[in-house]
Amino acid sequence: MAPDSKTGMNSLGFPKAPADTRVVVAMSGGVDSSVVAAQLAEEGYDVVGVTLQLYDHGAALAKKGACCAGRDIHDARRVAEAMGFPHYVLDYENTFREAVIDEFADAYLAGATPVPCIRCNERVKFKDLLQTAKDLEADCMATGHYIQRKTGAAGAELHCAADPARDQSYFLFSTTPEQLDYLRFPLGHLASKAETRALAVKYGLSVADKPDSQDICFVPNGNYASVIEKLRPGAADPGEIVDMDGQVLGEHRGVIHYTIGQRRGLGIGGLSDPLYVVKLDPEARRVVVGPKEALTTRVVPVREINWLGDAALTSRREWEVAVKVRSTRPPRSAVIRPVSDTEAEVELLTPEEGVSPGQACVFYAPEGSRVLGGGWIWRGR
Structure with a gap:
């Protein structure tokens, strides 16, 4: 595909032919990033696929429903082979542990509600992986995120995806202007996930029917507490459940099992009005509860x-x-x-x-x- 005759730009915004434009595609092994890689390869770009191994490969092989696990690395490699472009797997396990997992555990123990996917984008994918793309002399890096990059009066702008149900802007807010200049998000304009899967079928991809990942990649079945107990032994020590005046109402089984706004599972029945977790005090090993309006x-x-x-x-x-x-x-x-x-x-x-x-x-x-x-x-x- 030649550059657009009106603008002189190819579909990634460069004034040259796709064949002369190298793009590194961050491939998780899922349908979204696989479609991005296949589409760009079909358009004639010089595509290089890169997958990050973010945690123990052996443990990952048995785990489904999360990105960057062993099965996903295999799926990404199959897509690259089918579409005829090179694919590399980079071991980022130590980086991921230090930049994402350790902070996740410490934040949870401090009574916070961390969002590790944002830190992963900020500290691993859009930092180290992006630098790797530049080292490979790529003109840009593309991902399967549902978000749009548009050119405004002052340069590249970040915009929500066309499909509100798939929009990932919340997880990408920390993308810097410099990173945004280099990144491309080819799926952001699509109206629905069904369109993405239709493209996967069109390209004959083996992942066309692969389910979306639901969990944080290193938290099987959404069980945060069990992961933190392994990372920080003793984190599940029991303590007191108290009201906002400090009156003891019961005992909890570890601060890490509770989140702000939680109502169920407090084990303090028999009270006239429902109570919610309004504060976590890990130092005192206390869970503070109060009425809904206190939230x-x-x-x-x-x-x-x-x-x-x-x-x-x-x-x-x-x-x-x-x-x-x-x-x-x-x-x-x-x-x-x-x-x-x-x-x-x-x-x-x-x-x-x-x-x-x-x-x-x-x-x-x-x-x-x-x-x-x-x-x-x-x-x-």
Whole structure:
């Protein structure tokens, strides 16, 4: 496929033929990244597939439903062989442990609710892997994420995926402007996952019917507590369940088994009104419970902000935006009041329940699809 006759650019935005454009595709072994690699190969690009081995290969072989496991490495290799482009597996196990898993365990023990997939994108895929792509003299790196990269007046912009049900902007807010210049997301414009699977069938890919991954890759069956117990022995020590005045209501089986907003499984029945976990105090080994209204938060302190707006974050006293404090919730109206280039106070115009330290707070333009960055919620109630 030659460059577009009107713009002179190929489909990845370079003023040359696809055959002269090298692109590294981050391949997890799933259908999304496999379709990206196959599509670019069919269009004539110089494709190089790279898969990261992120944790113990032997243990991974027996585990389904998560990315970057042994089976997934095999699937990525099969796609590369079928489409005729080179494929490499890089051992990033130590990096992943240090940059993602250890912080996940420590954050959970500190009573936070970490989001390790964001840290993986930030510290491994879009840092070390991206550098590897540059070392391979690639013009860009492509991934199977559902998000859009558009060119605006001030350069590359990050936008939500066309399909709200597949949008992964919450997990990619920490993508820097420099990274965004180099990255491409060929699936972001698709209207549905069905279109992706149809493309997989079109290219004859063996992964066309492969189920989507549901869990965090190193947390089998979503059982966070069992993983943390292995990583941090003694983390499941029992302690007291107390109300907001400190009155002991019962005993818990380890702070790591509880999350902010949890109601079920507290084992303190017989009370007239339902109680929810409103705070975790790991140092005192206490789970604090209270009424539902105690979960409501209006002001959220945020740090480690990655700002993607055209003007500097501190160029205004406040910004009217929409924000997400959880990946599953729609954006809500808010005001950002910058404290510095990387810290701010976010006021939610409609209070949210269950806002927890360790979660991301992602910023969106009040209208349209643009992602303005985000940061990490860092202080409890």
